[in-house]
Amino acid sequence: MTVQPKVDTAPHVSDEVRQTTCYMCACRCGINVHLRDGKIRYIEGNRDHPVNQGVLCAKGSAGIMQHYSPARLRAPLRRVGPRGSGQFEEISWEEALQTATDWLAPIRKSDPRRLAFFTGRDQSQALTGWWAQQFGTPNFAAHGGFCSVNMAAGGIYTLGGAFWEFGSPDWDLTELFILFGVAEDHDSNPIKIGLGKLKTRGARVISVNPVQTGYAAISDDWYGVTPGTDGLLILSLVRELMRAGKVDIDYLSRYTNAPWLVIRNPGKANDGLFLRDDDGTPLVLDRVTGKTAPHSDAAVRVALQGEVKVKGGGIAVPAFTLMAEAYLTDDYAPETVAPKVGITAARIRQLAADLARAAFEKEVVIEQPWTDWKGEKHDRMVGRPVSMHAMRGISAHSNGFQTCRALHMLQLLLGSVEAPGGFRFKPPYPKPPHVHPKPAGRPDQVAPETPLAGAPLGYVLGPEDLIIGDDGSPQRIDKSYSWDAPMSAHGMMHMVISNAVAGDPYPVDVLFMYMANMAWNSSMNTRGVMEMLTETDPETGAYKIPRLIYSDAYSSEMVAYADLVLPDTTYLERHDAISLLDRPICEADAVADAIRWPVVEPDRDVRCFQSVLLDLGARLGLPGMVDEDGKPKYEDYGDYIVNHERKPGIGPLAGFRGADGAAEGRGAPNAEQLDAYIANGAFWHTEIPAEARYFKPANAAYQQFAVEMGFYDAPQPYAFQIYAEVLQKFRLAAEGHGDQQPPDHLRKRIQTCFTPLPSWYPPFEGSAVDDEAYPLHALTQRPMAMYHSWGSQNAWLRQIHGHNPMFISQALAAEHDLTDGDWIWVTSHHGRIRVPVAVMAGVNDRTIWTWNAIGKRKGAWQLDPEAPEAKKGFLLNHLIHELLPPKGDGMRWSNSDPITGQAAWFDLRVQIEKAAADEPAESWPQFDTLPRMNGEDAPEATLRYGIEWTSRAQDTADKGDKS
Ligand code: SF4
Numbered sequence: 001m002t003v004q005p006k007v008d009t010a011p012h013v014s015d016e017v018r019q020t021t022c023y024m025c026a027c028r029c030g031i032n033v034h035l036r037d038g039k040i041r042y043i044e045g046n047r048d049h050p051v052n053q054g055v056l057c058a059k060g061s062a063g064i065m066q067h068y069s070p071a072r073l074r075a076p077l078r079r080v081g082p083r084g085s086g087q088f089e090e091i092s093w094e095e096a097l098q099t100a101t102d103w104l105a106p107i108r109k110s111d112p113r114r115l116a117f118f119t120g121r122d123q124s125q126a127l128t129g130w131w132a133q134q135f136g137t138p139n140f141a142a143h144g145g146f147c148s149v150n151m152a153a154g155g156i157y158t159l160g161g162a163f164w165e166f167g168s169p170d171w172d173l174t175e176l177f178i179l180f181g182v183a184e185d186h187d188s189n190p191i192k193i194g195l196g197k198l199k200t201r202g203a204r205v206i207s208v209n210p211v212q213t214g215y216a217a218i219s220d221d222w223y224g225v226t227p228g229t230d231g232l233l234i235l236s237l238v239r240e241l242m243r244a245g246k247v248d249i250d251y252l253s254r255y256t257n258a259p260w261l262v263i264r265n266p267g268k269a270n271d272g273l274f275l276r277d278d279d280g281t282p283l284v285l286d287r288v289t290g291k292t293a294p295h296s297d298a299a300v301r302v303a304l305q306g307e308v309k310v311k312g313g314g315i316a317v318p319a320f321t322l323m324a325e326a327y328l329t330d331d332y333a334p335e336t337v338a339p340k341v342g343i344t345a346a347r348i349r350q351l352a353a354d355l356a357r358a359a360f361e362k363e364v365v366i367e368q369p370w371t372d373w374k375g376e377k378h379d380r381m382v383g384r385p386v387s388m389h390a391m392r393g394i395s396a397h398s399n400g401f402q403t404c405r406a407l408h409m410l411q412l413l414l415g416s417v418e419a420p421g422g423f424r425f426k427p428p429y430p431k432p433p434h435v436h437p438k439p440a441g442r443p444d445q446v447a448p449e450t451p452l453a454g455a456p457l458g459y460v461l462g463p464e465d466l467i468i469g470d471d472g473s474p475q476r477i478d479k480s481y482s483w484d485a486p487m488s489a490h491g492m493m494h495m496v497i498s499n500a501v502a503g504d505p506y507p508v509d510v511l512f513m514y515m516a517n518m519a520w521n522s523s524m525n526t527r528g529v530m531e532m533l534t535e536t537d538p539e540t541g542a543y544k545i546p547r548l549i550y551s552d553a554y555s556s557e558m559v560a561y562a563d564l565v566l567p568d569t570t571y572l573e574r575h576d577a578i579s580l581l582d583r584p585i586c587e588a589d590a591v592a593d594a595i596r597w598p599v600v601e602p603d604r605d606v607r608c609f610q611s612v613l614l615d616l617g618a619r620l621g622l623p624g625m626v627d628e629d630g631k632p633k634y635e636d637y638g639d640y641i642v643n644h645e646r647k648p649g650i651g652p653l654a655g656f657r658g659a660d661g662a663a664e665g666r667g668a669p670n671a672e673q674l675d676a677y678i679a680n681g682a683f684w685h686t687e688i689p690a691e692a693r694y695f696k697p698a699n700a701a702y703q704q705f706a707v708e709m710g711f712y713d714a715p716q717p718y719a720f721q722i723y724a725e726v727l728q729k730f731r732l733a734a735e736g737h738g739d740q741q742p743p744d745h746l747r748k749r750i751q752t753c754f755t756p757l758p759s760w761y762p763p764f765e766g767s768a769v770d771d772e773a774y775p776l777h778a779l780t781q782r783p784m785a786m787y788h789s790w791g792s793q794n795a796w797l798r799q800i801h802g803h804n805p806m807f808i809s810q811a812l813a814a815e816h817d818l819t820d821g822d823w824i825w826v827t828s829h830h831g832r833i834r835v836p837v838a839v840m841a842g843v844n845d846r847t848i849w850t851w852n853a854i855g856k857r858k859g860a861w862q863l864d865p866e867a868p869e870a871k872k873g874f875l876l877n878h879l880i881h882e883l884l885p886p887k888g889d890g891m892r893w894s895n896s897d898p899i900t901g902q903a904a905w906f907d908l909r910v911q912i913e914k915a916a917a918d919e920p921a922e923s924w925p926q927f928d929t930l931p932r933m934n935g936e937d938a939p940e941a942t943l944r945y946g947i948e949w950t951s952r953a954q955d956t957a958d959k960g961d962k963s
Pocket of ligand 1: 023025026056058059060189190
């Protein structure tokens with residue numbers, strides 16, 4: 001007789017459902033957390049949520065195992081062994097907070113710069129940045145400098161916004177979607193939903209990426225470009241489109257600065273600047289009158305060619321004329337660039353033809369009248385259905401900023417930004433650089449016991465905004481906003497530890513970090529950084545970084561190097577604001593923000609880091625964190641989210657404001673605000689009016705909407721900046737003009753790299769090493785199932801990726817006689833690692849790559865020392881140095897983009913050789929095994945969760961009852 005399995009068609013899943021926001025990656029999807037017997041039973045996607053519309057990925061559903069991870073810290077810790085040994089004792093919160101206060105208070109009284117406060121992928125930068133400002137230190141940044149600042153800054157300086165959190169493809173109307181260098185985990189659920197729409201409609205997807213995995217695996221066409229040459233490919237496409245006349249002249253004339261007149265006066269201080277009227281308004285040439293006129297003049301019919309004489313000398317020509325001169329040369333001919341790019345000339349031409357066809361033969365029209373900022377009425381919205389998405393793959397190079405700008409120029413030439421079918425901004429973007437704050441931190445902006453005279457991070461508009469001393473010296477510990485990296489809008493976190501240890505430009509007394517695994521996967525030169533963190537002064541024996549405070553929820557590798565550990569909660573135990581003041585979650589048609597709240601209470605002695613920060617701020621008496629009596633102004637982070645106002649009526653959350661909770665955007669604090677969010681599924685959103693949805697930078701209705709919502713205080717219409725005058729200002733300084741000039745050793749580099757029109761130059765590391773000695777490129781990316789270092793401690797996600805092989809092409813495998821599971825040595829100018837290989841088809845022949853942050857140090861994250869992550873997993877970071885190889889003059893440049901300081905992770909050049917047959921099958925290097933830092937015993941060998949709720953458990957219970 002066949003025994004039928006018992007199927008429960010209506011299982012009792014949960015006693016209660018609480019809605020909050022996922023934090024298993026940066027997408028911030030809405031989730032429904034099912035609770036049963038006081039524990040988390042199940043997580044599902046929130047169907048009403050604007051970000052994910054019910055979709056939940058593997059990471060999101062594995063949040064249960066993140067929440068119950070054996071690696072969770074359980075109480076504040078004080079180091080008792082040598083730094084790096086991982087030996088701690090548990091202390092009370094009072095002791096921990098008093099210790100931190102005792103360390104920080106004297107710094108604030110003497111020199112606030114001696115605190116360096118840096119955070120990783122935290123989602124509360126509106127708070128952490130403000131806290132640093134109130135403390136008075138300019139030494140603050142989050143992870144952007146080592147992630148994708150080139151993409152963000154390239155976007156802001158060109159378009160007034162960038163991809164992902166700043167904007168998205170017009171998924172419903174686009175006909176051709178091109179992905180440039182996007183990692184698998186990137187923009188996870190939103191992009192998957194969008195790709196699903198494209199595939200359903202039969203729209204075309206093209207991937208430009210050295211590796212054809214993830215989203216590239218479902219592309220209709222794949223361009224396996226050589227790393228670091230994306231910019232060259234893009235400029236070749238620009239050339240082909242311009243030669244064929246396949247550019248949108250009307251769009252360029254109306255919405256970009258292509259018609260603005262640029263002065264040509266070689267050798268003079270105004271060369272390359274815009275010709276302006278007495279009010280400073282850039283001028284254009286009127287093709288009807290032949291005279292100049294302000295670009296804001298609605299009546300003018302702009303010319304894209306021609307010239308005018310400039311009073312005092314020289315001429316001025318439209319920026320478009322300079323574009324034609326720059327790009328219609330054989331330097332960018334497909335035949336010229338093909339050998340470097342690794343794509344045949346015919347395929348480059350094909351890609352240009354595909355772009356032209358989609359843009360100009362498939363025009364999209366929305367029958368929606370609108371009015372532009374000059375008052376001109378338009379009957380309809382007309383667009384070109386080509387959209388793009390790009391991220392770290394093209395930006396994490398020393399030429400990444402210019403590459404990102406080149407990509408945006410390509411979009412603009414096609415007329416496909418903020419037009420139907422193209423790329424669209426998500427509020428509060430668009431927001432051009434002049435609407436952002438400028439960074440503060442110059443000597444006159446820092447003083448003891450005084451807040452910094454502005455935000456530590458911002459957008460510079462010329463040399464006069466640099467954070468340098470009178471002698472031109474860097475003033476921030478990471479040397480951001482100095483001549484080393486003038487436009488480093490996200491800071492340079494990868495330089496903090498090495499600069500602090502070197503005391504260059506000055507030492508720090510306390511390094512305070514949050515969620516930044518700098519002693520492992522977040523650093524270049526990982527071994528070197530571990531040594532720096534333990535380096536002592538030979539005379540005093542004191543650590544070169546005297547105090548290190550670290551906050552994290554888990555016992556990561558970095559915890560071992562802290563003197564004081566402030567244990568954070570998991571994302572299900574905390575308040576958070578997914579704020580418009582920070583990294584938004586809006587859609588192109590709607591404004592949205594969200595919260596997290598404690599859907600379960602902590603069962604350990606841990607506290608939400610942001611609450612701890614506010615507590616510390618109050619103990620230090622930081623302005624804005626104490627009331628008139630010196631008492632803490634905020635009870636905790638939840639209280640701050642509701643009651644903090646950045647300016648009157650503007651707070652962390654835009655929804656349910658005002659006394660009655662009915663106000664949106666602007667409004668007085670509402671004591672019931674968090675309850676209103678919770679009742680609404682933990683988010684708020686409001687639609688953008690139909691006439692305001694496209695052409696946002698030029699759309700009068702959108703500009704008005706943005707003012708009402710509090711994004712700006714007055715309308716800020718602007719033109720897209722293909723020609724970036726700000727870059728030319730730095731070049732002029734390098735040529736010897738102005739009061740602020742770079743040091744001599746940087747002049748040539750600035751003149752070469754800071755071109756006001758997007759350009760391409762070879763990645764620095766490739767130019768600094770011998771091509772024959774290091775013939776291969778090496779890359780990393782995150783897999784879909786993991787998020788930074790968190791994923792590979794998660795019992796469910798580890799089953800998807802237990803270790804990370806080095807993927808190599810079939811051609812390389814044949815050349816080196818390698819097959820799956822063989823071991824190789826990979827060598828760079830800086831180091832050597834031994835790793836296992838896997839052979840694959842879809843990879844550029846001269847490129848090898850692996851997953852990042854799966855390799856773990858033995859013992860860290862409460863993993864077994866024999867875990868595959870430690871034995872077979874590895875980091876590519878050991879091969880990458882934060883400095884480039886020495887040059888002939890003995891100087892070493894930072895391994896960064898010279899404009900933004902973005903860490904050039906993907907410039908890495910290597911060689912490979914097969915490991916000897918008798919070598920151990922273990923990755924190398926290995927380091928001392930860390931103890932179980934959270935004080936917990938080893939977890940069970942097999943972690944199970946939820947068996948008590950299964951029918952198997954019920955059967956066991958039934959049998960037990962009968963026995
Ligand atoms: S995409 Fe990211 S935020 Fe969304 S469910 Fe997955 S892990 Fe969570």
